[in-house]
Amino acid sequence: MHTVFVTAPRLAAAGVQWLDRAGARVIYLSSPDDAQEVERIMASEPVDAVISRTVALSAQAIASCPTLKVISKHGVGVSNIDVQAATQRGIPVYVTPGANAQSVAEMTLGLMFAAARRIGWMDAELHGGRWSRAQDGVELCGKTLGLVGFGQIGQRVARVCLALGMRVVAFDPALTGRQTPVEGVELVSSVADLLPQADVLSLHVPLNPHTRNMLGAEQFSLMPKGAILVNTARGEVVDEAALVAALQDGRLFAAGLDTMAIEPLPADSPLAALKNVVLTPHVGGSTPAALAAMASGAARNVMGWLDGQPVDRAACVNPQVFS
Numbered sequence: 001m002h003t004v005f006v007t008a009p010r011l012a013a014a015g016v017q018w019l020d021r022a023g024a025r026v027i028y029l030s031s032p033d034d035a036q037e038v039e040r041i042m043a044s045e046p047v048d049a050v051i052s053r054t055v056a057l058s059a060q061a062i063a064s065c066p067t068l069k070v071i072s073k074h075g076v077g078v079s080n081i082d083v084q085a086a087t088q089r090g091i092p093v094y095v096t097p098g099a100n101a102q103s104v105a106e107m108t109l110g111l112m113f114a115a116a117r118r119i120g121w122m123d124a125e126l127h128g129g130r131w132s133r134a135q136d137g138v139e140l141c142g143k144t145l146g147l148v149g150f151g152q153i154g155q156r157v158a159r160v161c162l163a164l165g166m167r168v169v170a171f172d173p174a175l176t177g178r179q180t181p182v183e184g185v186e187l188v189s190s191v192a193d194l195l196p197q198a199d200v201l202s203l204h205v206p207l208n209p210h211t212r213n214m215l216g217a218e219q220f221s222l223m224p225k226g227a228i229l230v231n232t233a234r235g236e237v238v239d240e241a242a243l244v245a246a247l248q249d250g251r252l253f254a255a256g257l258d259t260m261a262i263e264p265l266p267a268d269s270p271l272a273a274l275k276n277v278v279l280t281p282h283v284g285g286s287t288p289a290a291l292a293a294m295a296s297g298a299a300r301n302v303m304g305w306l307d308g309q310p311v312d313r314a315a316c317v318n319p320q321v322f323s
Helices: 013-021 035-044 059-063 083-088 101-117 119-127 152-164 191-197 217-222 240-248 288-306
Strands: 003-006 025-028 049-052 070-073 144-148 167-171 185-187 200-203 227-231 252-257 277-279
Touching: 003 288, 013 288, 035 059, 049 288, 059 083, 070 288, 101 119, 101 152, 101 200, 101 227, 101 252, 101 277, 101 288, 119 277, 144 152, 144 191, 152 167, 167 191, 191 217, 217 240, 240 252
Parallel strands: 003 025, 003 049, 049 070, 144 167, 144 200, 167 185, 200 227, 227 252, 252 277
Antiparallel strands: none
């Protein structure tokens, strides 16, 4: 019997059913953010596989578990996993690409509309008994959407925004020199080329050394005055102090953020005090449909490896372990 450790208190039923059918013993984390409990379980249990949610899976945790054979992220962002430590031990780290793409794309669009029309602020005003009518909202038709990252999420967002009558430009280093995967979208060769055109800037990149703090005061100064930022990627991609300053001085009209540099968001965060910011607690990929797809995909990844029937190598972020 294989032991699978889920670094969260629960897993969607679709994933549980997959593990049950495989006859796996499943261990859950009792607290969703307790990295110390992760390390304790890894050091004391014969864990064969980890399904990683959001809590850190450290080098120490990986090193302390001699039975560990495979890791799968419940999603696609592996910044919470010490992939280098896994690679050094020859342990593949899988992801579930596309499983939450539709849900994140829809959240992106929701934040875009809410930021453009100040929906969150007006909702709070009316709930507070005040008939406050914001009439300075941004009409998106005719505006230019800039996408940083043009994978499955960005492509879904692009199709909807083209239908709205927006112009769409995108940058993705993986597509340099290639034809656009979405007809009507213009590809540019750098973020610097994209920023001056982006009335709305939407981020769809992983967190890595190249993307950390990729947007700061210099980048915001290149954008059209009154632009809108939408971030459903990772909070650390943006210099939050520079973002706050740009929102306060009117360089940016508004921002819609599903992710922040520190999560949970501290109560005294300047972002929470700004009326031109729409905030959601990193739930873009957390609809029941997306959670089910990620859970079953992660279960399939780890059980496939353990049973000698590995899934497509394209879903592995450290394929060098295969050689």
